[in-house]
Amino acid sequence: MSYSLCVYCGSRAGNDARYAQDAEALGTALAEAGIRLVYGAGDVGLMGTVARAAKAGGCKTFGVIPQHLLDREVGKRDLDTFIVTETMHERKKVMVMNADAIAVLPGGAGSLDEFFEVLTWRQLSLHDKPIYLLNSAGYWTKLTHLLDHIIGSGFADESLKGFYEVVADVPGLMSALTRARAA
Template sequence: MTASTPAICVYCGSRDGGRPAYAAAAEELGHALAEAGWQLVYGAGDVGLMGRVARTAQAGGADTFGVIPEHLLAKEVGKRDLSRFVVTQTMHERKKVMFMNAHAIVVLPGGAGSLDEFFEVLTWRQLGLHDKPIFLLNTEGFWTPLVGLIDHVVAEGFAAPSLASMVSVADDVPALMEGLRGALPA
């Protein structure tokens, strides 16, 4: 990661999900990252949305940095033809390496793993451990219930109102890229 090249950590599903729009958005994001000249940092899988964003970013000439724990090499089909491919011992190491090598975090639709990654970086931001921008790509309203849950947590007094402002929501890739450009240092 260099100061002049933004590195975007993408958390997303190791499956395509139930709507074609999810796969289309992952591919659109990969293309947009390459077009912007930005680096993709992700979980190094070649399946699901992970594989789609990576293959599309690679096809566009983007620098790709993948991090995968040893126990997921076979299950997530570790994509070894990346610019950089790191194998860790644990999931915790994976998340740390991905986070430390990124300037911003983007969360596409995904399952429990994506939620785990999202809540970890959100908690760290809430605790003042970082100030990296966090974006949810809300393809076809996928994350709308999550945004409602965060608002509910605040409304019920379990977090300060500032928690909701620590997450930006973009409904499509052009809005996401515009938000990232505005959030990243010049």
């Protein structure tokens, strides 16, 4: 099986055009690199943007959506693999289990939940997959400051920073994925 990237991102587009531009560029880059997209199976917001670009480029796609979000997130049924779960927790577990690395694009509370869950799992040695924050238009800068504050306040070790990498743009993410694949 080819290398797979789990992408967490917003079910909305956000208010900066660069978020959608990066989502589209990532979908295209994944297709060009032969990396399978694993994501939340929605066809709205950044989720839909990355998936449509990936599909247009011939990328293999693996989507996972809970039953209660099929209508709200407009479940994208033209994916290579389309899985419907009962719960959000099951969705997240299936996504991570079927990916070799994780990238977090701009998003809201759901994307933060997903990031912190995989970060915690990594901290607890439940997986050793690389985690990337795609800092589109500086979106995650304040989050990285919060993580520094958590470490500085004694609630996490400095080693926490070694469990994720901040990348500025899609070429930087693709370079990081190339390094991870070679390792």
